[in-house]
Amino acid sequence: GVLMRTGEQPHASDVVNYAPFTLLPSAVPQALFEQAYAVQQDFNLLVDTISQNKEFLEKTLASTIKVDDFTARLFRIYMQVLEEGLAQTVFLGINRSDYMFDCGLGGTAALRQIEINTIAASFGGLTSRTADVHRLVLKVLGKTEEASRLLPNNPAKGLALGIAKAWELYGSQRAVVMFLVEDVQRNIFDQRCVENELWNRNIRVVRKRFRDVFEQGSLDASRRLYMDGQEVAVVYYREGYVPQVYDEQNWEARLLLERSRAVKCPDIATQLAGTKKVQQELSRPGTLEKLLPGHPEAIARIRATFAGLYSLDEGEEGDRIAATAIADPDRFVLKPQREGGGNNLYGEELREVLEKIKDSPERTSYILMDKIKPQPALNYLLRAHSPLQVSECISELGIFGVYVRQGQELVLNRAAGHLLRTKAIEHADGGVAAGVAVLDTPYLV
Ligand code: ADP
Ligand code: MG
Numbered sequence: 366g367v368l369m370r371t372g373e374q375p376h377a378s379d380v381v382n383y384a385p386f387t388l389l390p391s392a393v394p395q396a397l398f399e400q401a402y403a404v405q406q407d408f409n410l411l412v413d414t415i416s417q418n419k420e421f422l423e424k425t426l427a428s429t430i431k432v433d434d435f436t437a438r439l440f441r442i443y444m445q446v447l448e449e450g451l452a453q454t455v456f457l458g459i460n461r462s463d464y465m466f467d468c469g470l471g472g473t474a475a476l477r478q479i480e481i482n483t484i485a486a487s488f489g490g491l492t493s494r495t496a497d498v499h500r501l502v503l504k505v506l507g508k509t510e511e512a513s514r515l516l517p518n519n520p521a522k523g524l525a526l527g528i529a530k531a532w533e534l535y536g537s538q539r540a541v542v543m544f545l546v547e548d549v550q551r552n553i554f555d556q557r558c559v560e561n562e563l564w565n566r567n568i569r570v571v572r573k574r575f576r577d578v579f580e581q582g583s584l585d586a587s588r589r590l591y592m593d594g595q596e597v598a599v600v601y602y603r604e605g606y607v608p609q610v611y612d613e614q615n616w617e618a619r620l621l622l623e624r625s626r627a628v629k630c631p632d633i634a635t636q637l638a639g640t641k642k643v644q645q646e647l648s649r650p651g652t653l654e655k656l657l658p659g660h661p662e663a664i665a666r667i668r669a670t671f672a673g674l675y676s677l678d679e680g681e682e683g684d685r686i687a688a689t690a691i692a693d694p695d696r697f698v699l700k701p702q703r704e705g706g707g708n709n710l711y712g713e714e715l716r717e718v719l720e721k722i723k724d725s726p727e728r729t730s731y732i733l734m735d736k737i738k739p740q741p742a743l744n745y746l747l748r749a750h751s752p753l754q755v756s757e758c759i760s761e762l763g764i765f766g767v768y769v770r771q772g773q774e775l776v777l778n779r780a781a782g783h784l785l786r787t788k789a790i791e792h793a794d795g796g797v798a799a800g801v802a803v804l805d806t807p808y809l810v
Pocket of ligand 2: 463480704705796
């Protein structure tokens with residue numbers, strides 16, 4: 366079912382609760398929904414291209430890694446692996462590009478990308494079942510016609526297809542797929558949906574933590590990865606994007622995985638391609654043209670989704686935008702190089718922090734982004750142990766992308782389904798796992 370483990374018993378699978386969801390599906394403009402799907406293959410291509418462009422990553426992240434230790438450490442592993450020479454020849458990307466619908470001045474909503482998640486993009490599993498919940502609710506309400514209009518959606522299958530393709534190209538029947546998972550796995554059932562699709566294809570799956578890799582992992586002479594004697598074809602990270610999980614042993618485990626021949630989803634270059642700093646640099650005039658020469662139509666589709674993004678690097682450009690944001694903080698969001706929700710700064714807090722760091726190099730660890738202002742709608746957010754009340758809500762649409770590259774050739778490049786998350790307007794930040802947003806289904810209008 367659409368389930369999560371509970372906060373009280375986060376390790377138990379015999380006491381669980383429903384994952385939070387909206388009572389009703391939310392209206393989503395059909396044109397914007399289609400636009401988001403239509404640009405997904407372009408984003409897959411872009412992320413994959415950036416991951417192979419050392420010069421771009423080096424230049425773009427140069428200012429950030431001077432002040433942000435986490436990004437710096439990831440970058441060091443990236444350089445180390447490149448110097449040794451890549452053993453990996455098959456590459457697998459699973460990402461989720463997130464959008465909001467900006468209602469702007471003219472009254473027509475526009476699709477605006479919030480960010481692209483290139484590591485551990487979650488809820489593809491649970492959301493494969495969410496439409497069934499909403500279809501049932503609509504039928505109970507006597508809305509049979511509306512129920513029949515909810516779109517089928519199965520990212521779990523699409524993600525598994527990518528993993529299976531990578532496993533096949535790796536080319537060892539005996540090798541397993543390893544899900545690299547958290548110590549506390551409240552969202553395990555989301556992952557199980559993808560895992561089960563792999564078992565259905567007779568592909569073995571194991572679930573391991575960084576600590577297990579440190580204790581059991583090894584490489585042979587051709588840098589094949591083994592866990593206690595079992596060969597690993599694909600490492601699918603559902604962990605590893607926040608600094609808190611890395612002690613020295615876990616960093617060592619990460620390095621071992623990155624040096625290996627196994628297909629990492631994502632490899633460390635692709636993780637770096639998903640940083641907020643890279644996102645901001647992409648919006649600079651001319652950058653997309655340099656990265657994707659010969660793809661003017663893809664570039665136009667990609668650029669049409671960009672919100673205003675601003676560098677806070679030292680210098681005149683950064684000084685100017687910092688001053689503008691301090692004067693008018695409600696126009697902006699201040700973002701550090703972090704993932705997982707709850708890290709961004711808004712309003713008064715944004716002003717205070719920026720005021721404090723505006724003359725120090727620390728400011729370059731952040732980027733600024735225009736704040737997107739969607740039109741709120743009423744819905745009920747159903748969350749265990751929470752009062753049931755109607756709330757003013759806004760939604761965020763995510764499109765899952767999957768691609769597989771063998772050497773230089775993209776052998777698979779697809780959109781794999783969607784995720785709609787909805788939250789009450791009083792929360793500026795935060796996703797489903799952070800306890801703020803809930804699972805939803807788009808009702809196209
Ligand atoms: P994270 O990597 O932590 O998920 P995001 O960039 O996705 O960071 O931001 C987290 C949440 O903050 C988003 O899900 C969204 O609700 C809100 N948010 C982020 N950027 C903006 C923006 N430009 N305008 C309005 N809300 C935003
Ligand atoms: Mg996000």
